[in-house]
Amino acid sequence: MKKLTGVLVVVLSLFLVLPVAAAAPDLPESHSFYEEITYLMEKGVITGYADGKVRPDAEVTRAQAAVMIGRLQGLDGTKRATPFRDVPASYYASGYIAEVAEAGYFMGYGNRTFLPEAPIIRGDMALIVERVFDLAFTFNQPFTDVPRNAYYAEAISKILAANITIGYPDNTFRPQQKVTRGQFSAFLARALEREFKNDATIARSYQKDKTKTYTYRMSDGTTAVHRFVDVPDRDGLTFGFMWIAEVDGEPYEYMEFENHQFFAFGYPYSEYDLALVYPVRVGQTFDTGLGDETILHTITGVNKTVKTPYKTFTNATEVTVQDGFKYYMAEGFATIKSINAQGRVESELVRVE
Template identity: 40%
Template structure:
């Protein structure tokens, strides 16, 4: 058991974001084969991004600080009317001046100590993380580790926050490269992921055990049916107002509502309580006999006690489940679905997958 942050969670209300279907490709330089085509079309349909006067999108072009302010401003529906700003290099003649001024007033973006904003300078990945975390109000952190970031960096917490919110995954070599540039297609992907579970889901390892963020799960429990759905929430956590995505658990019979964060890295699958503790559900690679400490007591040892197990649930029978045993309780996980069954030491089902919608 470990801590992500030290704030306790209080009740919040669940909201949903409607996802519009991707429009037909409208940029000649963004073919359907482009890795981020759907994200670009989604944001184009939302009128958050646009192309150039010659009809191109220029997906490989680096995003300037002014362009970043425009896209973030449109996403948040800020006032983009051109006006003077506090920065000596951004006057009312600058096309991005309104969004720069509005985003600055909201505390989303900032300039430099010399009083400049440097609108034409390419935005770095570190600065991108800062404005994304501020724009989406993300503060949850992550269990993901990047080799090239440390807690003495200005962007450290922001990078950890957007990683935990499935906005970024970093690079295959385990780095984030905070000083690197951000292309227009990459920025589009980050924005789309921040807005919709559909695009967050695309960052997940297809061979992993994360539940599908675009699906609604229904479990039978001894307290009635439990639904689990990944939603955007807004409300009070301790003394802070927080807006972000969580798995929302609801029991209609008891009117119970709770919130958890599920995250997967190449090393583990974890379940966390907002701004509090997390528990390790699985350790990778999955191998029978693997054990790990999952709590403060010596008895809190979890162990993989079987793979490719056949498990019958109310939803269907699975033949590829991983069995984890901890203090007599057996939990079963399936690739692409997550937890499908949990049985206590007496053999009674605590949670039994009933439906996926």
């Protein structure tokens, strides 16, 4: 077991708010972020320009992002004085900038400037999302271009844990890359709704569909029902979206962590268990032990046919633990079946709704 650290618009024109994204001539349904932008437009977070366009591929400035976050949080955007010498009270976004700064969502610079016309970069966007949504958990698997001491490193780790980002296939996050309106919309939509979190996955992901319910039958005859929900905070601890499994009426919480190197199950304010390494191929071994302990897992089969009460899978990946325990995983379903060393079925998928 590995350690999991517990901790996880834009208005250039104020003249027109489009009621639906379909009214925007530059936002076809084929656009990568059509659904996310539509969702935020319907919530009144994104507005269009005077010409009816939304310009989904235009870069987002710090002022525009402040307006977007201000509207999302229901802040008062009335123009006012700000603590920043480059944001006078007459500036169109002064009210929102003053409020998001007061709320701690945005920070200024040491010379009392806000740089309202500067574009947002991906690293700063991670910080904003982490602050706005009070993300609690980190997935400490660093990207190759995110130094551990970078000011945005922990925030990036948190949005990775929260299924808001996945990074790029070359294991980079590209924190200095400028953010477009569409990309900003995707980050916010994924933070808000489980449906959009399904988009923060790698190609051929093993994560379950967060909008569905999965039921497993256990070896003792009980059933385990898994749902992805927004878990209320309790005992002074922050939780948020995660899977809840109810086994014979007793719930426990966990998360699915995935990047381009591996898949793992994480536990709030505790640890995570490595379940699969990528690329998936027979003979791949990985250690899930903690400290001096070694627990070897080996991928012993791919495209296996595995029968479950739910259906027969023909694309299952078989993983064998050094003690003989076997489990099977399938793309889009995570674990579908597990069998102990004596051949007894310990759990198997029986229903997906």
